[in-house]
Amino acid sequence: MENALEKNLQAINQSFGETEDLVIRRFSLMDPSSRQAAVIYLDGLVDTAVISQHVVRPLILNFTGTAKNTHSLEELTSLITVSETKVIKNLNEINEFILAGDTCLLVEGEEGGIIAESKGWEQRGVQEPIVERATRGPQEGFVESIQTNLGLIRTHVNHSKLIFEKYEVGTVSPNSVMIGYIKDKAKASVVEEVRERLGQIDLEAVLESGYVEQLIEDNPMSPLPSIKVTERPDVVSGDILEGRVCILVNGSPFALIVPASINSMMQSSDDYYERYPQVFLMRIVRWMALFIALLLPSLYVAATTINHEIIQTPLLFTIAATREGIPLPAVLEALLMEVAFEILREAGLRLPQPIGPAISIVGVLVIGEAAVNAGIVSNIMVVIVGMTALSTFAIPQYSFANAIRFLRFPIIILASTLGLLGIGFALMVLLTHLLKMRSFGNAMMEPFAPMSPDDLSDSVIHLPWKTTMSAPWKKFKKLL
Template structure:
């Protein structure tokens, strides 16, 4: 009975709380400044970081005004310079109760002639008040008026623009995104100084109300893809968005796939280059990464350096990345399949050498590879999670010590340690961290297929993997484009990278209305006739 009464009490309290929230979130502002202050304080739980300052303005101090702002989210010096001084000093000789040409409403005068601020919006509801206040705006209310102003003075401390940490380059810009949405969009504006760069911002998250911006170039981006991005964002119903990774899971085409179908970057130059190809960028306030859609499989092998180096050097590096991808995916499985089922493929001296190494090893090749791969993954994860000063030392020393000790103890062969080491190093050559994780996951599946069926199992696995990749879509675009469907024109920036003067067209399947980067293809340098 006591529990029943307690539950009824809690239920009535929750109903009262909901009624209070509904009454304060949707109603119009009260004319009484004192009542507005009371409601705001109660709605925000009398939070200490919400600063409320009451002032009197006019020659006779006949009007009361209230200034609301969140400490740490607002530029405090700007409040002093552009609001307090304007209201308390600049109009101190003005008799506000005698303004007849404004129908005895001085708010229009404040808006037009007094407040020296750039961003100013009218405010009439509590819901808009809370959203603007907690977003960093300054709220200005007046006694006797059910209307106020939301003044844009976002500020506070942030990390600022720093060097990229995960996408390092030898040449090119070094700046990277920060956690501030407006800082990130400003960095993008510096790269693309064009009126066709459009930004659309919406709030997502019923609790966090996180600002999410869509950036695209109007005359280049596909309108259908832009509308699809809008639709997927509008369908999101979640309490909070804290990072771009939240959106990535909510808007991607295929959930049950190890491969990333949305590309993310922390570099403004990479974002600008992709927007010039017709893609759309998605920024999330509080995240130092931008999402790029649609994304292709080949895009995860490209880096910013590919477009700052000579074409022949870049082509060689891209081929190395693809080779490293296949080594990281199939290295241990090929060793297991050949040494277990297909010894005839090895030269006789090498076969005798491997047999001598495995003479005292009590485990089959699959168990050897499994133990070493799991051990290396543990060391790699420990190196990432440990403090930066000792993380790399622990992973390197741990790998050397454990590998040497395992060989000396006769648990694994020396050849297996070499194979696992080459595989691990090859996984680091894959430029995208998300794709490298996919390779690490699939590696164990191919090891199992190799231990069960040999090379036949590996071939079947590769066939199934290829079919799966062909079935993937990224916002309607085939994931394996331009390989499947094959497009000869777009092969010039896939595995190979043609010279800059030859890259005069955008990817045709991504961009269908503004394919040419120039009106006419630029001739090869040096081919112009000399006068």
């Protein structure tokens, strides 16, 4: 039997390619037979203190007073004091448990083995969200551990019907993906659609939630996102309570929320924590920033290139004076400055954190001032590009802001050729596309199209809590 144990250990070692981080620890059981045993685990994925104190130690010391010569795997399992154990009969299943951070116990004379839960790798603690900052509300963000993220959601949603379903995605390196929703509150059709799309994922590995997002979204070729992405547990909790479904991926601090809408992507978490007057102003400013980020450069190009009549004469003379001596046409001037800003923004993201912000600020100031002094661009173009960039940063959803940055360039080109007509054509195409877009069966333009009066109270404006709690929107209309 001892040879059989050694043969199994050798087979497991070879299946892992004799990697150095595979640990095989042999010891003797202190039962009357003194059988040989071994624990197998991957160093770095387990808590070695748990293995020593709760797996090996009980098997060495807890046989006092027994009259049996040998003990079955089920009896040995009762001695192990970890939170979860499992007896497996097929040793071909061992590898996937070891790769998941569990410990396998093999005993001389037994055909199967025992799997003991011992996960304990190093991970980042809960910290303040990096991308989605809020002035008020919980200051905790998701981390890379999916179990920690589940706990963060549970602390906000104390509901007995909050359900999490687990899926293994990845053919070569399986990873845990979980969907969360409240039973009887989330639409059954949406939940079923999420399950079906996750089941169709055929990748070797899923390392981040972005993989899942691109494979399950309704409109993969659209520049606009159809899935909401967030790193805030309170945002996920609020959406779950509203009947949406969240998707968590192990190893990613970003959760996916479906179905999504343009309206939901323009909302911030602190909209619900501040008083009504401030929220009203913030949302109006935010929607204004959306249109400025999308249209301001193209409106400038159209006004200075084709549609001069839309500018008052004094302002037209001022713009002409600032553009005197500029060799580039307005469209090339706008595109040059926009591309330069995007390069600076990308460089700021890639630079080391201590010097990134400093280099970005210096780059903007130095390059902008040098370009103006050299007569390449005008002062007013620097102002327009700066206003456009600031407006983009006012959009809460990062992926949606990136889409607006992308759409700005073709609109500028259309404005240079067709003027305001080109801008109108671009807006018509964009609006038509938005009206056709769906997110897991729901219209992306809800509650505007189709019109949903009950949901308009939480759209561009946010009505006071007392109003929305005491009476539906239909009753509130009587007060107007």
